[in-house]
Structure formats: structure tokens, C-alpha cells
Amino acid sequence: MTEWRNWSGSVAAQPARHARPRTAAELAALVAGARKVRVVGAGHSFMPLCHTDDVLISMADYEGRVEIAPDRKTVWAPAGWGLDRLTAALWAEGLSLINQGDINPQSLAGATATGTHGTGADLGSLATQACGFRLMLADGTQVECGPDQRPDLYEAQRLSLGLFGVATEIRIHVLPAYHLEERIERRPLAEVAERLDELGAATRHMEFFVFPYSDHVIFKTLHPAEPEGEFKDGDDIDETVFRLVCELGAAATPMIPTLQRLMMRLSGGSSRRVGPAYKVFPSDRTIRFEEMEYELPRADGMATLREAIAHIRKRRMPIAFPFEFRLTAGDDIWMSPFNNGPGASISFHQYAKMPWRDSFAEVEAVLRAGGGRPHWAKRHTLTTADVHRLYPKAEDFLAVRKTVDPQAKFANAHLSELFGITA
Numbered sequence: 001m002t003e004w005r006n007w008s009g010s011v012a013a014q015p016a017r018h019a020r021p022r023t024a025a026e027l028a029a030l031v032a033g034a035r036k037v038r039v040v041g042a043g044h045s046f047m048p049l050c051h052t053d054d055v056l057i058s059m060a061d062y063e064g065r066v067e068i069a070p071d072r073k074t075v076w077a078p079a080g081w082g083l084d085r086l087t088a089a090l091w092a093e094g095l096s097l098i099n100q101g102d103i104n105p106q107s108l109a110g111a112t113a114t115g116t117h118g119t120g121a122d123l124g125s126l127a128t129q130a131c132g133f134r135l136m137l138a139d140g141t142q143v144e145c146g147p148d149q150r151p152d153l154y155e156a157q158r159l160s161l162g163l164f165g166v167a168t169e170i171r172i173h174v175l176p177a178y179h180l181e182e183r184i185e186r187r188p189l190a191e192v193a194e195r196l197d198e199l200g201a202a203t204r205h206m207e208f209f210v211f212p213y214s215d216h217v218i219f220k221t222l223h224p225a226e227p228e229g230e231f232k233d234g235d236d237i238d239e240t241v242f243r244l245v246c247e248l249g250a251a252a253t254p255m256i257p258t259l260q261r262l263m264m265r266l267s268g269g270s271s272r273r274v275g276p277a278y279k280v281f282p283s284d285r286t287i288r289f290e291e292m293e294y295e296l297p298r299a300d301g302m303a304t305l306r307e308a309i310a311h312i313r314k315r316r317m318p319i320a321f322p323f324e325f326r327l328t329a330g331d332d333i334w335m336s337p338f339n340n341g342p343g344a345s346i347s348f349h350q351y352a353k354m355p356w357r358d359s360f361a362e363v364e365a366v367l368r369a370g371g372g373r374p375h376w377a378k379r380h381t382l383t384t385a386d387v388h389r390l391y392p393k394a395e396d397f398l399a400v401r402k403t404v405d406p407q408a409k410f411a412n413a414h415l416s417e418l419f420g421i422t423a
Helices: 024-033 083-092 108-114 151-157 191-193 197-204 238-252 253-266 298-315 355-369 385-392 395-403 413-419
Strands: 018-019 037-040 055-059 074-078 095-096 130-136 142-145 166-177 177-187 206-210 216-225 270-278 289-297 324-330 343-351
Touching: 024 055, 037 108, 037 166, 055 130, 055 206, 074 083, 074 130, 083 095, 083 108, 108 130, 108 166, 130 151, 130 343, 142 151, 151 395, 166 197, 177 191, 191 197, 191 216, 206 355, 238 343, 289 298, 289 355, 289 385, 298 324, 298 343, 343 355, 385 395, 385 413
Parallel strands: 018 055, 037 055
Antiparallel strands: 074 166, 095 166, 130 142, 130 166, 177 216, 177 270, 206 216, 206 324, 289 343, 324 343
16 A cells, blocks of 8 residues: 555545556446545645545546537546646647636646635636536446536536546636736735725736735736736745745744734735736645635625634734635535635635644634635535535435445545435
């Protein structure tokens, strides 16, 4: 057995086999012959979604290519490709994803199956971009589903957590290739809070980062723009300085408030760059962290964020990382945290070298009190009762799962406990 760990290092497993099939025949034999199967992408899930003691599959080497529809509005894409590989391939064909998050190693299947998202008041998660799936079921047979083909399976599979089968290809909506202008500046938190709706409507993408002991934010916008020559690599946060702040804070936690205020004073300048969308969306995230993220009704997002900051300050909690605040459109996906209307996303992080469980429990209580639902791949403590209370379509979701996988081959211990799956 070879140990597998997720990106942050907090989830470990010893699968009996870690396989990288290349063909449909190899994949079918693996799936049909396994007792339990989970599929892993880049390991960016902080919950044990990929944990298994039997067969762990990576689809990164699976055969496939991008198949462009005649109208160039959709493509069939290999589900196991990382978003970095996929977006580069699309760009070479004159196409772009509608939206992306701020990192791009995740697999397309993993990002859609967990509801991973970027930012944009009128833009949904990556799951909303999917409009068809090709799956290998528990017995090794292949099926296709879409709005007009096995519609119940399609509706459940749109945000599936890998419970229905192994996705081999996913049909996604795309746009003609476009460039983005990125602007980053420091702004007072009070100003951003007061003008949130106006700022969210002013650009295609708006988000900000705020350290819990600072009254200023790192304010970031992205908006379509005309090309301007050579693209300049860069990141929204200077990781060289930030890494030092994290190390000092971990060594001497009482210094954290002072370090955060100092870091924000030193980041008083602004920056601007223009480049291909697929290069501007992602940033390098090399400093390891643990993460919890809750999606809240938009009307309650800012007030809840400020309450969480106030709680941390009152308790003098040693939190090294900033909150990330984003806006996301609502959707109609059965198990999406955004299916109750326009959303505000609050991400809470802690440096991986520092304790996180107690602080996450305290802040989670604040986020849940604000009407939040967690990102499925980020740290949370939902119970089966919570799932059914928060998601009216949970019973339909689980009924489809039982139909296509009656022996629960694709359900690991975490998902079985979360959804109350017995078989």
C-alpha cells in the first residue's frame, strides 16, 4: 500500500491500489472488479472525499481530447484533465471557460462535482457550466446523460460528489477566448461593506481578502479587456512577504495582529495587468493552509463576515490567513449551496502549520448562524439531518444514487455518514 495525502496534508489514506487507467477497457476492469472506488484529482478537497482503503483512481492519463461542437458554444472535455491543461487547450482553439476560480490544478470532474467556483455576481459555479456527462457505472458499463437523456441522473450528477460513477467526459459551455484586466488595490473594509452591491455590479468579477486584525482589504477586480501585448505573471498576494508573516505568527502568535496590520500598510500600492483569461484567473498558492468555506444568502454575507471578524478579535484567536469574500450567482442544482438564490462566499483559512480545529468550530457557528451552507470539499461538520434540512432535493439525489449504485461502490465512509448511506 502507498499512502496518499491531500494538498494540505490533513487527509491521509492507504488505498489498496492507486490506479491511473488509460483506456475504457482498463477503467471498466478496475471499476467492475473493485469493492470500493473513489476518484482523485489534484487533492484540493479538505474533507475526506477521496479517502478509500480499496481502489483510488486518477483519470489524469485517461485517453481523450477536446471535442468542439459545430456552434463552438460547448465542448466535450476529458473529465480527468486539470483545469490548467484544459484551459490551455481551449485557448489554443480560440475558446475560454465562462469562469474559473483562483487556482487551476483541480480536475474538471472534481471542480464540478464539488461546486467549486470563482467570483462574479452574475456567474455560477463550475457545475453550472456542465451540460452533459459520460460516466462509467459500478458494473463497468458506460452511459451518457444530459437534460434530455436520463434527466434524473443528469440533475443528480451536476454536483455529484462522485457518488454515481466515474466521469470520463463532461460537456461544458464555453465562450470565445477573451482577455481580462486585473486590478488590485487596498481599500478600507468599511467602504467596501457600504458599497458592496455597487462594487459587485461594476465589474464582471469582484472579490477581496481581509485579515481579521486589519481594517483594510486587498480588493481585486477582473473585467474583459482588449489585449495589451506581453502578459506579466503575478499574484494577488505577495507570497514571499506573506510566508514570512505566517512563519513569524506561528512562532509567536501574539504578534499576529501587529504583523497583519503592518503587512497591509506595506501593501498600499495598486497593480494592474491584462492577459489571457486562463492566465489571469489563477494564482500560485504555494503556502499550505486548511480551509472552510460557507455560501450565504447575499443579503447576509457582509454582516456575517464582520461578525466573524469581531468574534476572532474578541477571542484574540491566532488566525494567520485572511478571509476571502466573493459573490456568486444562484443556480438550480439539487445539491448546490447556491440553489437558494444569489450568494456570498466566505472562505476561512488557517496556516497548515498552526492548529485549526477549534477556531474552525467557533467560526463555523457564526457562518451557520448567518444562513450559510458549506462548500462540500472544504471543512465542515454537517450531519445527515443538516443535509436533509438544508437541501429539499436530497431525497431525490439519494434515490438516483441507489438506482445506479445499489451496492454503494462509490460511497466512502465520510459520504456514507454524511448522507446516511447504508447500501
